[in-house]
Amino acid sequence: MMKLPIDVAQSIADRLNYRHNGLVVAVAQDVDSKKVLMVAFMNREAVLRTLTTGYVHYWSTSRKKLWMKGEESGNVQEVVGFLIDCDADAVLVEVRQKGEACHKGYYTCFHNRVTKDGLKLEG
């Protein structure tokens, strides 16, 4: 698990461009299977908590609050790696997922595959 000192985390958080209503886009990817698990948003505080605690935190745009992924379900995401994109307005978090990522019981939130015959459930 990656946990950074607060001063390093702050310098990282300062580099981001929170241009989507004060947020950056955050993609969580399983570090082992490489599956993309979910997409959500982070504000500066969510970035700081993610980097200093080693557990992924997001800003919920619907509930308008900070949350640690899995705080209720136990399906936490341990931070293994953290990458920033070229525009500094999106981050990619490499995680070890406990349980499953999707609140609907699927391992990944991306479980609806488009086919010629419409959507097909997967995973």
Add this chain to the structure above:
Amino acid sequence: MMKLPIDVAQSIADRLNYRHNGLVVAVAQDVDSKKVLMVAFMNREAVLRTLTTGYVHYWSTSRKKLWMKGEESGNVQEVVGFLIDCDADAVLVEVRQKGEACHKGYYTCFHNRVTKDGLKLEG
């Protein structure tokens, strides 16, 4: 390459929840290496063009226009798979990337890795 008839594409586009200022978040992932290449946004038209042409289209939030990835650089993204998340407000596009995804010349836009000593260029 996946190219769908317009009626199937429309029924897929209708299922999405364009709740981020009329857009969904779109993640492009290399179907072979599984690397996450970039994150951007799509409006309904971008979804339709992506599904019917077999080439990834995005909505540029900075230029406020539809664009086909690689239309100028030639670094197009061929659509291999297309998945919708549980909330239908994000999509994951599995692609074959021509050239590189990042306009800065890196294969992936996520090339800045956070380390204890700050950022390290990668890839």
